Amino acid sequence: MFVARSIAADHRDLIHDVCYDFHGRRLATCSSDQSVKVWDKSETGEWMCTASWKTHSGSVWRVTWAHPEFGQVLASCSFDRTAAVWEEVVGESNDKKKGLCHWIKRTTLVDSRTSVTDVKFAPKHMGLILTTCSADGVVRIYEALDVMNISQWSMQQEISCKPSCSCISWNPSSSRAHAPMIAVGSDASSAAYSGRVHIYEYSEHTRKYTKAETLMTVTDPVRDLAFAPNLGRSFHLLAVATNDVRIFKLMPMRSEAMPSCSTTKLEVHILAQFDSHNSQVWRVTWNITSTLLASSGDDGCVRLWKANYMGNWKCTAILRGDGCPLNRACTQSAAPSTAVPYQHTLLPSSLAGRRNFS
Structure with a gap:
């Protein structure tokens, strides 16, 4: 309820x-x-x-x-x-x-x-x-020089990319096994850009963020994205809001043969894809345990998605803009539970935000 x-x-x-x-x-x-x-x-x-x-x-x-x-x-x-x-x-x-x-x-x-x-x-x-x-296609990372005096900030890195940026999300994992990671979405409308989501990972060797992956199948403008909280998983979950809702599984593939200074390669699977909003999706957000995903779109509804014990994601509730639940059942349920490998799985290293809220 x-x-x-x-x-x-x-x-x-x-x-x-x-x-x-x-x-x-x-x-x-x-x-x-x-x-x-x-x-x-x-x-x-x-x-x-x-x-x-x-x-x-x-x-x-x-x-x-x-x-x-x-x-x-x-x-x-x-x-x-x-x-x-x-x-x-x-x-x-x-x-x-x-x-x-x-x-x-x-x-x-x-x-x-x-x-x-x-x-x-x-x-x-x-x-x-x-x-x-x-919108100039640059991601900037700042750090407070003194947390007791937050008037002073130093730019740690400026990452340039060609498509305009629309949104960013930090991977919240605090595990030492996972390097800090940022996902960047682009709302560029030009067909010249083949990927609208870029994943950046921090390298202890260079002390910089470098591109670890581009999600090539995301070709429509991205309005929002969100890493799920990571409570001990060996992989990461990333939700993307574009003309539909997509959930990606990012599996680190670091091997013993790879030098420790190199960027982790990611094996990417798409776990779910929903077009139930039948319109532009503007926001996606996870609950604290990453078991529930909420999305909002131009259909004026908030939809809640949850995976069952088989790993199939289904719509569990639809709320209208006035907060009332829709009486009709959700029109679309799961995406494949057996993760299909992403078409462009292992691509090495660069980066890519705009708004509306329903």
Whole structure:
């Protein structure tokens, strides 16, 4: 049983992104009205707006929370070609009695020459690291020089690629057996680019991210992608939102014969592919145990996908935009449970974000 709760967001334009904090009790929204709003869940389960402020001089595409270990920190990115880092400050100006929070801008990242289309914090075990991607086809990785003073950020790497970038996702695995990994999606419409999803892996030898794989079968513009939380698996799961929903299994194939400094080769299988939205899919997100995937699309519905004991992914629920479940059964269920090897499995090493939210 899924229960939906509506929030009167009061944004004056289209909402592009909604993001929960680590504990799921705070929520941030951003909009084309150039603002970000922060919502807190009350003891009665109601969501109350505790902060609202203008963040950029253009549409705000994405907003994301840092791990609470680093405090109450948000990052946002915008059409105005910048990304910004915000921190909640508790002090005299923070009037809790009136339900107001005081957020201040710690830094503005101005390296992009075009719209910054996505922004993500790295998993907390890597430290306070922030990644952006832009329509100019560049992914930028920044690190806070001092986590106690997040006004200073240093660019660690700038990765260029030809197609425009639309979205990024960090692999959350903290296993020492898995090197840090980033997936990058492109919404380039040109047929000249044969792959819309690129996987980058960190090399201890070069201390840089290099391309490990390109998902060549993803040929339509990608609006979102998400690595699943990894609770001890030897492989990775990646969900991709394009004109349909796809779930990929990425199996590291490092052998003893390969030098330790080389990039891990990935054997890629497609576990599921659904076109039930019958429209552009804008968002995909996993639950904490990676057993449930949610997707939203231009059909105005959120669809929930779950694998059964045989590994077949099926639709378990459909929620309309007003939060009500559809009475009709899901029209499409599984994709092949026996993983079919990806057509372009072992391709060595380069990189590739835009928005809408239904």
